[in-house]
Amino acid sequence: MNEVQVVVAHTERATLRVGDVFLKVDSDRRRTDVEVEAMALAPVPTPEIRWYQPPALAIAAVRGQALGRLGKPSTASPAAWAAAGAAIRALHEAPLPPWPGPNRDETAAELDTECELLVARGLLPADLVARNREIAEVALGPWEPVFAHGDLQISHVFTEDDEVTGIIDWSEAGRGNALHDLATLTLGHEDRLDDLLAGYGTDVDVDVIRAWWSLRSLCASRWLIEHGFDPSAPGCEFDVLRARM
Template sequence: MDEVKVIVAHSERATLRVGDMFLKVDGDQARIDAEVEAMTLAPVPTPQVLWRKPHVLAIAAVRGRTLGRLGEPSTTPPAAWAAAGAAIRKLHDAPLPPRPGRGGRAPDQLAAELDRECELLVANDLLPADLVTRNRQVAEAALRLLTPVFTHGDLQIAHVFADEDEITGIIDWSEAGQGDALYDLATFTLGHEEHLGDVIAGYGADVDLDVIRAWWSLRSLLGVRWLLEHGFDAFAPGCEVDVLRSRM
């Protein structure tokens, strides 16, 4: 009998593993529908959809292993990071999906959300004011008009799998849609700045490093309070708070 393993669980969604099958349970059916649509359209390796029922999506495990995890050193060779960069570029060059994605919010909307979050971080004594102020300044470079591309929207390093230097699967597409290419690149390299050069080499295009750094600060500022409220440790070594401290 296969063991049931909880991969992640919080008030919005949960992911379970049973043998070689993953079950994604989401209170928002539209998010499941959007994920299936994005995987169908994406020109990169994605998990096989086994079945879908109201609020549950079953997908097959992908071959290989994740490139790493936030807060942990990555032993993945540079060639695999470059291959991931090439896969991300292929996604960004694909025709636009019909939906807006998480990385495609309007600059004024994002700025207002960021300012509210910065106020709460300081007011609730979660982070020092100087740390928040400095990273809010860095984040400003990400608040710009852009030409949207097909983005994954939550391209954490743990969502990309490889077998040696072959990308075998990219998972968790619920936030996919039209968005900022540099948001994807920043999310993928968050906490692994030492591999940014390898990723960009595989990506094969000039990118604005200041904007990528801005997204590191912006994503971390927006994430700290949510992570703490949902049982995750943003203060763990190498995680979001360390990312913010590295900008000081």
């Protein structure tokens, strides 16, 4: 008999696994609607949708293993990382989805707010926040929107035999920044960036990717703490920020 496994659960959403099926329940139907439409449009392997009855979405598990986990070294081969890079390039070169994504002004405002709160609440030293805020500024330059995943964490890309078998969790997809996707995937795994770019292509500004490492870590840390996650764990967001000092 299959057991119910709680994959993730917090006040915004929960994901359960029963056998080879994942059941996702989201408090905001818009996110689930985006996930369903993005998977239909994306020119890369995505999970099979078993059924969708808001607020619940049932999807099939994908074959293979995740590229890795934040806070732990990735054991995936360089070829697997290159395959992920090629798949992401195909996504970024696809026609734009019909719905918008975050813009520069919204991202800048979020960054300012999160930096203030991180210092005001004593979550991080002011000098650490200030240095990373300075680095993050580079990511706020103009960009051409692409079909972006929007939350391309390392645990969201699955490979088998050095081929991508599935990319999961599309609720943040939209018209976004290509380098944000690349930075999110390599967050805490900066040593694998060259492997990723071997498949994606090297016509990218690595300094902007580094800036996104700071920006994402600054913007995500407070949310993670408030929802039961630990950005201070070894190799996670706080270590990413400290590495910039």
